[in-house]
Amino acid sequence: MAENSAISWTRHTWNPWMGCTKISPACDGCYAEAMMDKRYHKVQWGNAPRVRTGAHTWNDPFRWQRQAEKDGDRPFVFCASLADIFDNQVDPQWRADAFDVMRKTPRLVYLLLTKRPQNIVKLAEAAGGLPSNAAIGTTIEDQKRARINVPALLEAKADLAPLFAFVSCEPLLGPINIPEYMPNPLWNDLPSWKSAEIDWVITGGETDQGDHKARPTHPAWFRSLRDQCAAAGVPFHHKQNGEWLPLQANDGEWPTDLPGFCRLTPDGDRADGGWPMQKVGKKFAGRELDGVTHDAFPEVAA
Numbered sequence: 351m352a353e354n355s356a357i358s359w360t361r362h363t364w365n366p367w368m369g370c371t372k373i374s375p376a377c378d379g380c381y382a383e384a385m386m387d388k389r390y391h392k393v394q395w396g397n398a399p400r401v402r403t404g405a406h407t408w409n410d411p412f413r414w415q416r417q418a419e420k421d422g423d424r425p426f427v428f429c430a431s432l433a434d435i436f437d438n439q440v441d442p443q444w445r446a447d448a449f450d451v452m453r454k455t456p457r458l459v460y461l462l463l464t465k466r467p468q469n470i471v472k473l474a475e476a477a478g479g480l481p482s483n484a485a486i487g488t489t490i491e492d493q494k495r496a497r498i499n500v501p502a503l504l505e506a507k508a509d510l511a512p513l514f515a516f517v518s519c520e521p522l523l524g525p526i527n528i529p530e531y532m533p534n535p536l537w538n539d540l541p542s543w544k545s546a547e548i549d550w551v552i553t554g555g556e557t558d559q560g561d562h563k564a565r566p567t568h569p570a571w572f573r574s575l576r577d578q579c580a581a582a583g584v585p586f587h588h589k590q591n592g593e594w595l596p597l598q599a600n601d602g603e604w605p606t607d608l609p610g611f612c613r614l615t616p617d618g619d620r621a622d623g624g625w626p627m628q629k630v631g632k633k634f635a636g637r638e639l640d641g642v643t644h645d646a647f648p649e650v651a652a
């Protein structure tokens with residue numbers, strides 16, 4: 351859809367089709383639904399037909415491929431920002447066609463991010479196999495989804511040998527502890543463990559989408575993932591803080607009379623005793639974490 355994406359972790363976004371069905375709490379504020387269904391009425395969300403995009407969109411990867419050949423680089427392409435690439439309600443032929451385009455544009459690195467990692471192996475095989483220039487990823491918004499989705503992602507990694515495997519913790523809705531899925535320096539000389547590792551972690555806070563108002567992310571949840579990545583040597587990319595920022599005490603006093611104020615406990619409850627948070631808007635909240643921009647990417651062979 352976009353020539354150059356506003357998403358910090360990709361150069362382009364490419365949407366072979368639009369439409370999806372919500373399947374997890376991370377979907378509550380689906381921006382694709384807010385834009386393409388509620389605002390532009392181009393597709394109906396849920397158990398309704400998906401809409402395949404037109405020839406212009408399907409030609410975009412070939413233009414990007416030619417540019418990448420000239421530039422000698424390997425730009426990242428987030429595939430299906432307005433859908434889920436491993437959605438089992440889409441015509442399988444569309445995914446086979448999309449994978450075909452990927453194979454014909456080998457300089458591009460396709461980021462196949464899904465909330466349905468249990469479908470990756472089956473649907474990739476039905477589409478002729480995972481393209482060799484594809485990376486696979488899954489969204490994990492809290493510990494419960496991490497426990498379900500990360501093992502499925504890493505099983506698919508072991509089966510399909512993607513360029514790399516990544517997790518997107520956006521919107522981050524609770525604490526996540528996943529060191530057992532990251533490299534452990536003590537095991538570095540045991541190659542069999544390598545297939546069971548996450549290669550890249552992205553984090554982000556939620557933003558308002560239509561009637562859906564962004565839920566705050568406790569600063570300790572971002573910090574914890576940052577620190578888990580640092581300990582394991584995993585690239586960490588903090589995309590955005592969302593709409594909320596943690597408040598700091600002023601002369602020992604918390605400015606609790608501010609608009610958009612809440613207290614958020616480390617368990618994610620809004621309750622007394624929680625950390626003071628203020629809704630400041632996405633732009634002001636920015637993407638610095640403790641004054642640092644975390645912009646790491648996984649390495650891909652030139």
Ligand code: SF4
Pocket residue numbers: 369370371372373374376377380381382383431432433434465
């Ligand atoms: S999987 Fe993605 S595109 Fe589908 S409903 Fe959820 S957030 Fe929206």
